[in-house]
Amino acid sequence: MLTADIRRRFLDFFAARGHTVVPSAPLPTPDPTLLFVNAGMVPFKPYLTGEQQAPWPRATSVQKCIRTLDIEEVGRTTRHGSFFQMNGNFSFGDYFKREAIAFAWELSTTPVAEGGYGLDPERIWVTVHHSDAEARDLWRAVAGLPERRIVARGDEDNFWSMGVPGPCGPCSELYYDRGPALGREGGPAVDEDRYMEFWNLVFMQYERGEGPGKTGYPVLGELPRRNIDTGMGLERMATLLQEKDNLYEIDETRPILSRAAELAGIRYGADAESDVRLRVVADHVRTALMLLADGTAPANEGRGYVLRRILRRAVRSMRQLGVHDPALPELLPVARDCMAPGHPEVTDGFARIADQAAGEEDAFRSTLRQGTTVLDTAVAKIRDAGGRVLPGTQAFLLHDTYGFPIDLTLEMAAEQGVDVDRAGFTALMELQRERARADARARKQGGTADTRDLRRVLDTHGPTDWRAWDTLTTESTVLAVLGPTGPLPAAREGEIVTAVLDRSPFYAESGGQDSDAGRLTGAAFEAEVIDVQRPLPGLITHQLRVVSGELAAGARVQAAVDPDWRLGARQAHSGTHVLHAALREVLGPTALQSGSYNRPGHLRLDFPWRTALSGTVRGEVEEAANRALRQDLPVGVRWMPLSEAREIGALALFDETYGEEVRVVEIGGAWSRELCGGTHVAHASQIGTIALTSEGSVGAGLRRLEAAVGIEGFRYLARERDLVTRLSEHLGAPRAELPERIAGLLDRLKATDRENARLRHEATAARAAGLADRAVDAGGVRVVTTTVESGADEARALATAVRDRLPARTAGVVGVATGSGVVVVAVNQPAREAGLDAAALVKRLLDGRGGGSPAVAQGGGLSPDRITAALAGLPKLVTGP
Incomplete structure (x- = not known):
């Protein structure tokens, strides 16, 4: 069934x-x-x-x-x-x-x-x-x-x-x-x-x-x-x-697995490790199809990140199976055909689904190429220095900057006789996870503490004396130490808890700005601050890891923000304001920020826009932003009534709720004027640089700009310079000639592709003519059946070509099967007028597995031997009831 x-x-x-x-x-x-x-x-x-x-x-x-x-x-x-x-x-x-x-x-x-x-x-x-x-x-x-x-x-x-x-x-x-x-x-x-x-x-x-x-x-x-x-x-x-x-x-999964095995030239069941990879592909392609059909798009966070990871794991698994050509264009149509009987939305939106998946695969393949170059260079330097271990920092750079999976780094390093400092990489990954605002933690609104416990602390002690705008250090008292089950008498070394202080210099995550990092130190303990939130109005909570000693309620502590972290956060947040103003300067006032996130070294900014920004426009936006930095525009903060802020044109973002007195951050006076509670630099030049790293769609009518800021911006530009240098050396061309040289190579590749397509078309036409001549009569209907070794697209092209070469006034049906278990049936106009329907024929041939139009339809899901037997029954099926 x-x-x-x-x-x-x-x-x-x-x-x-x-x-x-x-x-x-x-x-x-x-x-x-x-x-x-x-x-x-x-x-x-x-x-x-x-x-x-x-x-x-x-x-x-x-x-x-x-x-x-x-x-x-x-x-x-x-x-x-x-x-x-x-x-x-x-x-x-x-x-x-x-x-x-x-x-x-x-x-x-x-x-x-x-x-x-x-x-x-x-x-x-x-x-x-x-x-x-x-x-x-x-x-x-x-x-x-x-x-x-x-x-x-x-x-x-x-x-x-x-x-x-x-x-x-x-x-x-x-x-x-x-x-x-x-x-x-x-x-x-x-x-x-x-x-x-x-x-x-x-x-x-x-x-x-x-x-x-x-x-x-x-x-x-x-x-x-x-x-x-x-x-x-x-x-x-x-x-x-x-x-x-x-x-x-089962019928909704096995055809995807079988197609993946066919592309890899292997047999499922022959090798345990290959079987694992085939199952990963079958599951992930099916999952990605359903996510894309429901409107999820690949992204770097949240739902989009889950989809991106699933797609990349599928592509990576195919690569491990030896398939280096694009795989998703071959696999997604199979998944569509499997799922369409129960979920017609996968067919209705398949053009969009296929386009998004292909774009993600192309981007990941590019990532693999970039990462491979970086890895090869790093390995060469290590070997030249007599070393045999790739540092964890390098492995983390490959992962974090290039999206290079650690298992791929391990595999490729081993191929070159180099080990990887896996422990160092893991430590850096753990630190990144602690820094990141995981969705689950944000949804809980209080780190590891229950909201009711936090409410009791607020009711007992009142609001936190918050000093993040004024200082990086405060002398503070620990009002409460909280765990998942409630208040704790103390927290010991290695434990992660939530602490509430009477006074805090730490910025709590809000307005798109990541929270501060830093330390709490006392007479006999030290704790690392890994997250700061505002779960209730007026209350600041600190998620801590106790590094040494014991932290107890009532302890006197010095709370200190990491100054490098805060500097990076200020650069990124001010950089977001600058980029927003530059974007509006170039595109106009409708390019209004609709979301942002910034942390040291990085910013992203979402804005409504219908089309991708051209390279020229991106350059203009980046130039306008960096011009503000070179002009060293002053950064000022003013408090004023909300009505006054509106009168002077201050932008209120994110549909936030504002009080009657609001904080307005200005950069260059009216050039950038926004309501904002974040931390900022004093002068625009302190941002350092803003280097756009990407621009893309994050939904219908919504674009996203991402940029590296400060020292990370300089590092990004240095990597781009090195890439251009390597391209120049590989192609033997001056940098200024690289666009023309690469364009010439692409033109030659396209010409080769066109020639190959022409030859395939001629071969199909020649074969179609011979097959049409050998059609058999089935109750007055000319029937042709044959098989092809190539895929479904080629089978479809051959079926329609043979159909079009049958006598014009004679009813004709053509069936073509592939070695992968797909059958295509084409019916000409006289046959359709006689009551024959391609979709109905496919479904009867394959026990309901298939569909399409009355003129051309296809299906699958049977083993190759059963497909051959089914196709042999087409003449009888044409003459039957």
Whole structure:
């Protein structure tokens, strides 16, 4: 049974039982605690928690989901996948355990011919919470399950909550025995590979209180309205019904894997390490397709970064398999064909999807080329000096600046006989993670501390005396030391905690500016400040790592901002204002900043604009910004009433809420005048330099500029100079002649491509003429069948060419198969007038796997030998009913 059919049967079953069919929500979710929908219940969360009244008493959906926490395990096991689909049925205070159990049993065991899944009831096991006697009794009464196939489990396995105070309850899971070939006998408690879980029924009937994780919290009592939340893994059910070993073998995944293996010239199952890489490719290409279809675009942060990482892991895996040509243009169409029956949006938006993916692959391939040059140069210097170890700083530079994966650095260094200081690289990565404002931490609004504990500190001690605009050091008192579970008496060496001071010189992340770094020191301790936030109005919190000694509430400390960090932050924030003013000077007042982020050495600025900026315009913007630096425009700060700020044209950004008195930062007077709470340089020349590093789209009608600032700007320009020097040396041309020399090389390559295309077209035409002459008669219809060794595009071109060479008034059908398992069928106009349809023929040939127009259609999903056999039946199919 195809996955699309499993999906349809599920929705039809519950719709017939009074459930409203709710379309899948997009993968990006407005839930502030998540990047993507990661479970089928996420879109229904407000109804399940009682925050909102559900618009229907019962609902059903097949929800698209993404989970990336275990992305490194994808491919290494056959149980992990990034993208999956969750079939769910939900009750909002309507039915409860008896109905949920009866529905699950009925759909699972009803014969296929009667609309069910036809699972053998003798091979189904269930688990229940050890305290849930009601569910145990219902499984015996409703399904007739014997006691030995009802397994009691504890909280870790069979009690559900969201991890925070709110609804909770026992759950019951359904497992299917896949047979002794896959593991030991004895049920899911013994072997969860043999006994595969395929459905989980959550009975939300209690309210939980405060407590950690999945266990240890109090159950406060019954909910006023009991809910049902169930989830059936669509891929898992497909694995069972298609009698496959794992999710990589099902109809929505295996064709992608097979195409990747074909491109690599290998056979899946022949080599364990290659199999891992093929599974990574199959999963990630499918996941990327679905993310792109839902509007996520590759980016350097948040959702876009997840997509970028997935795409690059797929490309990297293909490279490891020996495929150095662009792979995504070959793989994404296969993924589209796999997913289109259940998700037509992947077809509707495929041109955009393919373009974005191809652009990302091209950019990554360029990254690989740049990084390879840098790595080769570094390795050469190390070997010339008699060394054998690439420093961690160099490996980190490759990763951070060029996007070079560490595993690629390790592999290529080893090929040249050089080791990598992996420990040094890891330490720098850890430091970067601590500096970065991870989305999860920002969403929690208080680092490791609970907001309620912070509220108590604020109520007790009042607002923080905040001195970030005036000084880099203060003498302070520690008012509270907080951990995830509440106030702590002290924090010891190595622990990470949240501290609240009575007075602080640290800038808290806001207005696009990253937080300060620095130290707290006392008589017998030292702590590193790794994050500063403002979780509540008036309260500043400091996330600390205790370096030595012990930090306790009441301690007197010296709070000191790292002066180099603050200087870099001031340069970057002032640089953002300068770049914004320069952008408006060149493009006009509509180029208004719509978002920014700045940290030492780096800035980015988003603004609404419909088209990419040309090289000339980018140069003008960069020139205008650096002209302000050379003119050493003064930087001033003034406080004034909001009404006055508006009168003088100060820009208010980000839809922030402002008080009646506002802080206005001016650079060159009216040239740049913005409401801002950040830290800034005193004169524009102190910024050093602003070097634009990229300009690109981050959404419909939204562009992003990124720049290196200060010393990082000079370093960036030095790297660009070195690159031009190397190009000049490689091409044997003066720098001034490089554009013409490179343009000439590209012209010659394009001419070669055109010639190759012409030769392919002539070869196709010659072959088409011969095939048309050998057409066989099938009930008055001329039929041609053949195979090609190349891909689907070539098969499509050949099929249409043969069709066009058949006699003009004679009905004709052409079928062309590829070695990779794709079939293309083309039907001419007389045949269409006689009632033949290419899309219908493909679907009948391939058991529903395919689609297209009445004139040309294609499909796949069968093994090459089955494809050949299917195609041989085309003449009979043409004459049949």
